[in-house]
Amino acid sequence: MKSTIPEAGVPITRSDRQEASLHDEILLRLRDYVVEGNIPEGARVPERQLCEMLGISRTPLREALKVLAAEGLIELLPNRGARVRQLSERHLEELFDVMAGLESLAGRLACEAITDEEIAGIERLHYEMYGYYLNSDMHGYFRVNQNIHESIVAAARNEALRAAYASFAGRIRRVRYSANFARKRQRWGEAMREHEAILEALRRRAGSELADILFQHLRNKRAAAIEHLTATRDANPASAAGG
Amino acid sequence: MKSTIPEAGVPITRSDRQEASLHDEILLRLRDYVVEGNIPEGARVPERQLCEMLGISRTPLREALKVLAAEGLIELLPNRGARVRQLSERHLEELFDVMAGLESLAGRLACEAITDEEIAGIERLHYEMYGYYLNSDMHGYFRVNQNIHESIVAAARNEALRAAYASFAGRIRRVRYSANFARKRQRWGEAMREHEAILEALRRRAGSELADILFQHLRNKRAAAIEHLTATRDANPASAAGG
């Protein structure tokens, strides 16, 4: 069966772009489209269908594809088109480790610049997350958890870091989601304790310590995510083969 | 005066590409062309001239420009073409910090996987570098220094990290070069001592410590580079204005 690409909203019209160029618009849309898992892993990215879907010609679409390939979201095979990049277990380990390194860096830098108010804000998020934890509200927990990590990255006051972090987050977003929703309650408990340690180090502005804690925290997440992914793929290998 | 783009070698012919696609070839060439400083900072990237220079049409060139823009090497202004990205002092600080974080991560990961042989190799490089230090051979020192840091990144066994490191290195390459050549002898001595500490931590596979040392080492480099850049720009502001 050919992979069918569903409709994805209204074609882009010139009136849509206020400041962002059509290219940027296309890029954002296409990136989201891929990241959200609308095309199965390993499957072809059909130029013509996407052109029709977006209401544009092949030129700007292909420009966007090149960028997405540079970002690592898709891969371009010479004369054989674009495919959604299939991430092996090893690839995911690597990406998680880089994320861990970036967040570790964010923590280190945050300690140099973060204000008491920002720390208080993160503390509030922490307690909010604790509530979701007690209620076993996975969705809420996950959302606030993301929020906390993004707050730390923001506190690092480094736009290049923020962009790199966002880029890597996009690449593993799908796996991260499913892994978080499948997370064992036990791992939740560990994660909560780790978050407490993070806050504690942040309050003391202990950069090196915070870097260590954050790295280990992400490493633990990595283990859970990979474990979950392996189990999922073993149970349903077709989903990873691009059918 | 209009910025003149000098010739840059032979146009790309189809016979050149064995495996790499024309697009990849163009991308590599154009990236090098920009990174090597052939177009002044802030100056326009003239599509037509580059097309003639490379012997291609605008389509593949523009695809490459989009990618370079995504990499942060150039910026695309809507309807106003591409410009070589001008890095402010703050931008450079940020990029150096991200490099520091990535290398710090590399050290941490390297401690998990590095072999005794690899450490011995880095030690050899260290002694080689010491020789250049004693002879005040800036060029040799710089080359081996790069080599050492690349060896640590390689030992991390993480392709995603290696790629990200290479990308950021490209973005600050020009400044890094000039800063290194201008380095004071005193800073050389500090750097040598830091390198000894790096090796020592590596031998003990002390990941956290090595992460700290590498981060601080790069931070010191950052300070030297920024200081040098500021002095250079103050002495010759035109070079940064894109004349």
Added chain:
DNA sequence: AAGGCAAAAAATGAATGCAAAATATCCCTA
């Protein structure tokens, strides 16, 4: 009926064409 080859169809990669926007040039006025 299975396998293989050839032709047709489709998709890709790159060049060209065209309308809109930006830039440069020129002319006029004060």
Added chain:
DNA sequence: TAGGGATATTTTGCATTCATTTTTTGCCTT
């Protein structure tokens, strides 16, 4: 002669077109 505005030129963004390559289809052979 300096400034301002209209016009011409260039440049940009995207669509379209064309040549290759790949993939599919169909037919023939065994």
